Amino acid sequence: MNKHILITGGAGFIGSHVVRLFVNKYPAYQIINLDALTYAGNLENLADIEASPNYRFVKADILDAASLEQVFDGENITDVIHLAAESHVDRSIESPLDFVFTNIIGTVNLLNTARKKWTNDLSAHRFYHISTDEVYGSLGETGFFTETTPYDPNSPYSASKASSDHFVRAYHETYQLPTVVSNCSNNYGPNHFPEKLIPLFINNIIHKKPLPVYGDGLFTRDWLYVKDHAIAIDTIFHNGVIGETYNIGGFNEWRNIDLVKLLCRLMDEKLARAAGESEQLIRYVKDRPGHDRRYAIDAGKINKELGWKPSVTFEQGLSETIDWYLSNTEWLQHVTSGSYQAYYQSMYANR
Ligand code: NAD
Ligand code: TYD
Numbered sequence: 001m002n003k004h005i006l007i008t009g010g011a012g013f014i015g016s017h018v019v020r021l022f023v024n025k026y027p028a029y030q031i032i033n034l035d036a037l038t039y040a041g042n043l044e045n046l047a048d049i050e051a052s053p054n055y056r057f058v059k060a061d062i063l064d065a066a067s068l069e070q071v072f073d074g075e076n077i078t079d080v081i082h083l084a085a086e087s088h089v090d091r092s093i094e095s096p097l098d099f100v101f102t103n104i105i106g107t108v109n110l111l112n113t114a115r116k117k118w119t120n121d122l123s124a125h126r127f128y129h130i131s132t133d134e135v136y137g138s139l140g141e142t143g144f145f146t147e148t149t150p151y152d153p154n155s156p157y158s159a160s161k162a163s164s165d166h167f168v169r170a171y172h173e174t175y176q177l178p179t180v181v182s183n184c185s186n187n188y189g190p191n192h193f194p195e196k197l198i199p200l201f202i203n204n205i206i207h208k209k210p211l212p213v214y215g216d217g218l219f220t221r222d223w224l225y226v227k228d229h230a231i232a233i234d235t236i237f238h239n240g241v242i243g244e245t246y247n248i249g250g251f252n253e254w255r256n257i258d259l260v261k262l263l264c265r266l267m268d269e270k271l272a273r274a275a276g277e278s279e280q281l282i283r284y285v286k287d288r289p290g291h292d293r294r295y296a297i298d299a300g301k302i303n304k305e306l307g308w309k310p311s312v313t314f315e316q317g318l319s320e321t322i323d324w325y326l327s328n329t330e331w332l333q334h335v336t337s338g339s340y341q342a343y344y345q346s347m348y349a350n351r
Contacts, residue, residue, distance in 0.1 A: 009084030249297025
């Protein structure tokens with residue numbers, strides 16, 4: 001049977017890279033991108049593939065069960081890759097309920113719809129839920145998250161993602177829904193909304209605005225190029241074992257302050273500014289409440305069992321990312337006009 005894959009959140013950062021990869025690589029698949037187009041969803045991200053014969057966009061909210069049923073019936077959905085979510089920790093601290101609605105109730109709506117509609121041979125279907133390493137909580141100086149690390153979420157965002165992961169697991173155990181889950185570390189790359197660390201700081205450096213480093217700046221994240229995450233998702237979608245979880249990571253840990261200094265150096269070079277100019281923009285500001293100290297992924301399972309590893313070095317990926325933002329100033333301008341200014345004001349005014 002031909003696959004008709006529903007990709008939710010396909011107009012967002014990671015989703016748009018996944019949609020592009022699948023539309024181009026699998027012309028025999030029908031790719032249906034369902035997205036509510038919140039502040040984070042942007043169809044400009046997909047302008048290059050929107051006319052492809054195997055691609056369709058549906059504007060709908062995963063909270064709207066009737067719309068989901070219509071899409072499953074109308075498009076004869078065989079598989080789901082679920083990325084739609086509220087994804088920013090700082091926003092989750094301001095408005096936790098938005099995260100409960102979309103990330104938990106939206107996911108359960110989608111699970112219910114799949115369960116209701118997939119009444120034939122369940123082995124012909126797959127429900128792939130995309131999650132985050134943040135569900136595992138915070139690490140000390142050493143150690144790594146593995147697939148068996150107990151969940152210990154600290155932010156409303158990670159609590160909502162942890163809850164959705166548990167529901168996916170429960171639907172597999174209780175109803176034998178053919179699910180698979182992956183938990184990935186911090187992504188970076190083109191089309192990243194400038195509220196997260198790397199794109200926010202690239203935008204601020206371009207405009208010579210202050211760079212607000214939270215707390216002592218010694219928080220550590222593992223960074224993965226978004227196109228490598230999309231390849232991992234392709235690998236797990238096709239070869240991951242039903243009922244399993246896979247951790248995805250970049251083998252690439254950076255303390256925030258070191259990463260920010262590297263970004264400043266690269267941008268000074270690319271913008272032909274004096275060495276050290278952008279570093280002058282760094283400001284230590286009030287810390288994020290409940291700020292996780294360190295995330296680090298052991299991606300050994302996906303490497304050993306499915307043969308995936310990152311293909312792009314951090315130097316390459318970061319350089320390509322900066323180049324993308326410097327040559328897509330219109331994209332940046334569109335997403336930072338309107339409500340973005342109010343967001344920025346409310347998030348950073350009192351830090
Ligand atoms: P994003 O915020 O850039 O995009 C989210 C997309 O979901 C947007 O297009 C938005 O319009 C859509 N959306 C939001 N609420 C919706 C709703 N109720 N109904 C339909 N669509 C809705 O997020 P992202 O960074 O691309 O993350 C995608 C997924 O990957 C999320 O599930 C996130 O938890 C997970 N993840 C992200 C990272 C990361 O570093 N960004 C790392 C690991 C996992
Ligand atoms: P972020 O990109 O929001 O991802 P996450 O919180 O999901 O890991 O933040 C990455 C790190 O950068 C995190 O330790 C918080 C820090 N940070 C700042 O220091 N300043 C900022 O303005 C932002 C947005 C993040």
